[in-house]
Amino acid sequence: MNKIAYSKEILDKMQEIAEDCMGDAPPYCEATCPMHTDVKGYVNLIGEGKHNEAINLIREKLFLPATLGRICAHPCEEKCKREEAFRQPMAIAALKRFVADNYDDKKNWDLSVKGERSERIAVVGAGPAGAQAALDLRKKGYKVTIYERLPVVGGMMRVGIPEYRLPRDIIDYEYRLLEEIGIEFKLGVEIGKDISFESLEKDYDAIVIAVGAHKGIVIPVPGHDLKGVLNAVDFLREVSLTRKYDIGKKIAVIGGGNVAIDAARSARRVGAEEVHLICLENESDMPAHDWEVEEALEEGVILHDGFGPEKIIGKEGKITGIEIKKCISLFDKEGRFNPEYDENIKNTFNLDNVIFAVGQGVDSSFVPTESIETIRGGRFKVDNVTLQTKMEKVFVAGDATGRSVIAVEAMAEGRKAALSVDRFLNNEDMFTDREYEGTYETWLETELKDEDVDLPRIKTRQIDPDIRIKGFEEVDLGFTEAQAVEEASRCLKCECKLCMKECEMLGDFCECPKELFEQIIKTGEIDPIIPYSCNMCSQCTIACPKDFEMKDRFMEIRKEMIKANNGKSPMKGHKAIEMHQLLGFSKLFTTARPAKMSEQSKSRGEV
Known part of the structure; x- marks a missing residue:
């Protein structure tokens, strides 16, 4: 390694690459995943049929791959480039579930512990x-x-x-x-x-x-204290632990989130024949995931979107029905949650139970x-x-x-x-190097290529709604292997390694130019073979979205090396070249003979 004291001008140019090169930028999916799972890595392994390698890669970050493959809200899919371009993101969670269900082997789990401590x-x-x-x-x-x-x-x-x-x-x-x-x-x-x-x-x-x-919330509307008014948290807990609940035939669930959907669908499975879902938002604006709403509707849940509870009706201390009214706006001019209603649009229907799913504490x-x-x-x-x-x-x-x-x-x-x-x-600083915990914005910038076409997202298999409401068997059956491989093949492999693909030399010495130049700036050292391996073709610059002139940086490094080495190349193999040049200009190997002059040249007095 040769350590060089580079000028500020040269260091500044290197710094541009070190700061702005996107070669180390994580894909959109990985940066968005709160646990930073290598999504691109395992999805492409699935596409190649390397399922064991895929589950092992997932388990480097997640110990619940099969669980999250089923219930994760997958924010990674929202940032998928296919979602941005075609509104059909990769089915990332379903792919995770596929390899977890079929290839996760307990024998391969990492049980290593870094020494035993007393604390x-x-x-x-x-x-x-x-x-x-x-x-x-x-x-x-x-x-x-x-x-x-x-x-x-x-x-x-x-x-x-x-x-x-x-x-x-x-x-x-x-x-x-x-x-x-x-x-x-x-x-x-x-x-x-x-x-x-x-x-x-x-x-x-x-x-x-x-x-x-674990604390459910009940809105204090008139009648909220009647017998038969429940909260979703307690209801779902009891159903989860026992698979049953003493519930009436006609019920209403108040709320528009995922918990409300879960309560409504669970009520169908424990005996409710008529389930009304009442939420302030319009269907398109409900906080619940759209696929959850769709599955609830398939199972016969009746949606009253854009309505809120006016009062719960009862007789002799027990609920008998509910009155709802039309919600015309959710927020006031200051953006605060403050629903307004049209008092002229109201509906009333008979009920045995009301389940509030409006928040948890x-x-x-x-x-x-x-x-x-x-x-x-x-x-x-x-x-x-x-x-x-x-x-x-x-x-x-x-x-x-x-x-x-x-x-x-x-x-x-x-x-x-x-x-x-x-x-x-360990009495260490608890605040340093924590900016990339959880979800963050990647510095990657990629554009679709001409060959990137809109390929339809593969859907998982599901049990028929008429059958699934009869019990608690799993509704979603996941991917077959053929479906998983086909879905994984849709990945656009978002990254910025264009220069690495054009230059074999860079691939021999670094993961990306950023890594290389950060090391030079930090230590002042670089193996001479690196700058001297550049053939000055500019193909890296042509491919680079930032147009970084790597050729010029390597040439500057060469010059600085020669200057620091008393005008000689730092490359050992170049000594033979220097000797050849020395001998090539010496009198021992160079002869001079006067050229013959033509008669015309002589007549003109040329010498």
């Missing part, structure tokens, strides 16, 4: 956030115990998401990793009742609170309020970067912070909390 950590809550925090901390060698109020693992994933979407054996199978790596579970133990929070403070070196939003009563601050909905006040509370040894993740909405976001917060705990226990 003990308590995690409160066995949902996705708590499980991820526990796993990450255990892999660093800490002794981790998970406390869970429910008698089962999975948290809100298990008692909030119906079984027809997420079979319980899938959760149990994937959670076995935590037990096998040495995490202790204490199920059916409620903090604040069976064990005091103060005892956790005394017995553990750090605590991660990762309780779910966190039960934070187990924590002394003087020790840790809480905010709206019982959630805990934390530092936005570290997730640390006012009590130094206590951190929070998932629903309990109010910052994550979906399972994969909760897992990302669990990972974030685990990193903070590790740094806290």
Whole structure:
């Protein structure tokens, strides 16, 4: 290696490449995934039929591939280039599920632990956030115990998401990793009742609170306290644990989100013959996923979009019906949620039950309020970067912070909390290098090529609606292998490595020019073979979206090397060339003979 003190002018030109080269930019899907799964990598492995390699790559970041393959809201698909161009994104979650269902082998799970440590950590809550925090901390060698109020693992994933979407054996199978790596579970133990929070403070070196939003909310409309009025959280929990519920034949669900859809579809499966879904938003603006709404309608749920409850009607303390009215706007001029109604458009129908699915809160009563601050909905006040509370040894993740909405976001917060705990226990700075945690914007910029055509998204197979409402069997059957390979082949492989494809030399020495020039700027060193391997063809510049003149940078490096080497090439093989040049101009090997002059030249006096 040759260390050179480059001029500021040359360094500035290198810096342009180091800062703006997109060769290291993650694809849109990977940057959007809160857990930064290598989506492009595993999707293309599936397309090549390398299914075992695909599931192993997924498991480098996710310990719940089959679970998330079913219930993840897949924000990655929203940023997919095919969504932007053709409104048909890659079926990323379904592809993840395909390899997880068919090729995930417990024998290949990574059970490695980085040395055993003496510190003990308590995690409160066995949902996705708590499980991820526990796993990450255990892999660093800490002794981790998970406390869970429910008698089962999975948290809100298990008692909030119906079984027809997420079979319980899938959760149990994937959670076995935590037990096998040495995490202790204490199920059916409620903090604040069976064990005091103060005892956790005394017995553990750090605590991660990762309780779910298990408190349902009921809007205080007239009649909300009648017998037969329920909240979706309690209803779904009971159905999830028992597969049954004593519910009437005619019910209404109030709300337009995914929880409302789950409640409506579950009600059909436990005996409700007529299910009304009442939401303030128009169907196209409902917060629930459009495919969830579509499946609910297929199952006979009756949608009253653009309506809200006026009052719940009852007799002798029990519900008998509901009156709803037309919603004409949701927000006021200041953008605040403040619905307005048309009092002249109202409907009334008979009911046996009303289920409110309008929001959820966190039960934070187990924590002394003087020790840790809480905010709206019982959630805990934390530092936005570290997730640390006012009590130094206590951190929070998932629903309990109010910052994550979906399972994969909760897992990302669990990972974030685990990193903070590790740094806290090692007396390290908890704030540095944390800008790329969770979802972020990639610096990648790509354009569609002429050969990129609109290929239809492959749909997974589903059970017929008339059959599926009769029980809790899984509705979505996933991909066949042929479907998975075909769907994976639609990936546009978003990246910026155009220069690498044009220049074999660059591919021999770096992953992308950014990596190469960052190293030169940092150390001042570079192997002479690199700049001297450039043949100055400019093909890299022609391919580069930023038009970086790499040829000129390599030529400048060559000149600086020669200058620093007393005018000689730093390449060992160039000594023979220098000797050839020296001899080529010496008198020993060079002769001079006067040229013969023509008669015309002589007559003109030329010499």
